[in-house]
Amino acid sequence: MDTAILDLLEDIGRTSVARLNPAVTLTAETATARREQVLRTIRGTVLPRRLEFTAANGDCLAIEVNSSRVTDVFRVRSGLVPDFETEARENLAEKLAQLVSDIAAAPGPMELISLQPDIALEADDVGITFSEISDACHSIELPAEPVVSIVPDQEEDDVTDTSDGLASQFYAGTERFAQGRVQVDMSDGEAIQADGACAPKQPMYAGSDLLKQFAADLAGWDKDTSAELDHPQLIVLRPSGGKGTALAVLHDGTQISAAVHEARKLGAVVNLWKTLTEADA
Numbered sequence: 001m002d003t004a005i006l007d008l009l010e011d012i013g014r015t016s017v018a019r020l021n022p023a024v025t026l027t028a029e030t031a032t033a034r035r036e037q038v039l040r041t042i043r044g045t046v047l048p049r050r051l052e053f054t055a056a057n058g059d060c061l062a063i064e065v066n067s068s069r070v071t072d073v074f075r076v077r078s079g080l081v082p083d084f085e086t087e088a089r090e091n092l093a094e095k096l097a098q099l100v101s102d103i104a105a106a107p108g109p110m111e112l113i114s115l116q117p118d119i120a121l122e123a124d125d126v127g128i129t130f131s132e133i134s135d136a137c138h139s140i141e142l143p144a145e146p147v148v149s150i151v152p153d154q155e156e157d158d159v160t161d162t163s164d165g166l167a168s169q170f171y172a173g174t175e176r177f178a179q180g181r182v183q184v185d186m187s188d189g190e191a192i193q194a195d196g197a198c199a200p201k202q203p204m205y206a207g208s209d210l211l212k213q214f215a216a217d218l219a220g221w222d223k224d225t226s227a228e229l230d231h232p233q234l235i236v237l238r239p240s241g242g243k244g245t246a247l248a249v250l251h252d253g254t255q256i257s258a259a260v261h262e263a264r265k266l267g268a269v270v271n272l273w274k275t276l277t278e279a280d281a
Helices: 005-015 031-041 090-106 132-139 166-176 208-225 262-278
Strands: 024-026 049-054 060-066 069-075 112-114 180-185 191-196 233-237 245-252 255-262
Touching: 024 031, 024 060, 031 049, 031 060, 031 090, 031 112, 060 090, 069 090, 090 132, 166 180, 166 255, 166 262, 180 208, 208 255, 233 255, 233 262, 245 262, 255 262
Parallel strands: none
Antiparallel strands: 024 112, 049 060, 049 112, 060 069, 180 191, 180 255, 233 245, 245 255
16 A cells, blocks of 8 residues: 555544534635535535534524435524425525525524434435525625724723814814814824824925924923913914914823914914813813
8 A cells, every 4th residue: 555645544543533513613704605615515415414504693504415405494594494395496496595695694603513314315305406506696695794803902001092182172173274283292292193284295294303302392391381381272373464374383281283374364273272272161
C-alpha cells in the first residue's frame, strides 16, 4: 500500500475525536450562504435521510431526502407543510424553495442533524429534485444582512466628548457664517475638528505647533487673570475700520473654538454668544 495513504490514515486516526452531539454546525454568515449550504446538503444526500435544519432562534425545517430529492416535509418554520400527494409539482418546488429560504433567513449559525427515516420510502416517492428547488430559489430575494460594527471598549477618561461644552456648541453655531472653524483641546493643543478655510491644506489651516502655542498662550492668560475673569470667555479680533476678516474665539476652560468670519458679521457672533451663555446660566 502507498505509504502516503498510510500516513493520511494515521493522521486521520490521530486527529479524529468522537462527537458527543450529532448536530453539525453550518457556519455561513449570510442568509444567501446559508441557503446555498442547505441546497448543497440536499444535493449531496443520496441515501434516504431525514434532515433537520435548526436556526439559532429555534426555527426548524425537517425534510426527508433521497437521491437529491425532497420526498416529504415534517416540520416547517411557520405555516402548513406542503402536501406531496395533492399539490402540483411546480407548486411544491416553489413552496420548498420558500421553506429553504425562510430557514436560511433565520439567525445563524444553523445546525444540521441527519437521521434515518422513520419508515422505508415507497417506490413512487420520486420527490422534488434539487434542481427544481434551486431554480425556484432564484426568484426569492433574501433579506439583506445587518451591518455590525464592533467598537472596542475604552476607558471613560480616554474618550473626548465633543458634544458637550460651550466650545462645541460655539463651533456648531458658527457654521452658518464662519469661513473656517477649528476646535482645540486645551490640555494638549491638538485640533479636535476643523473645516472650511481652517481645514488641512486650506489657506487658513493652523498647524499643530501653532495651535499648541495658541493654547499655551491662553493657558498663560488664564493664570494671569484667574482672580478677575472666569470662563467662558469670548475673544474677538477684528481689523480697524470693521472691514475684512475677523476672528472669534470661545474659551470654555477645557476647549477653545475659533471661527474666521467677515468682520461685518460681528453681530452674529455676539448673538450666538448671548444665546449660549443665557442657555447655560
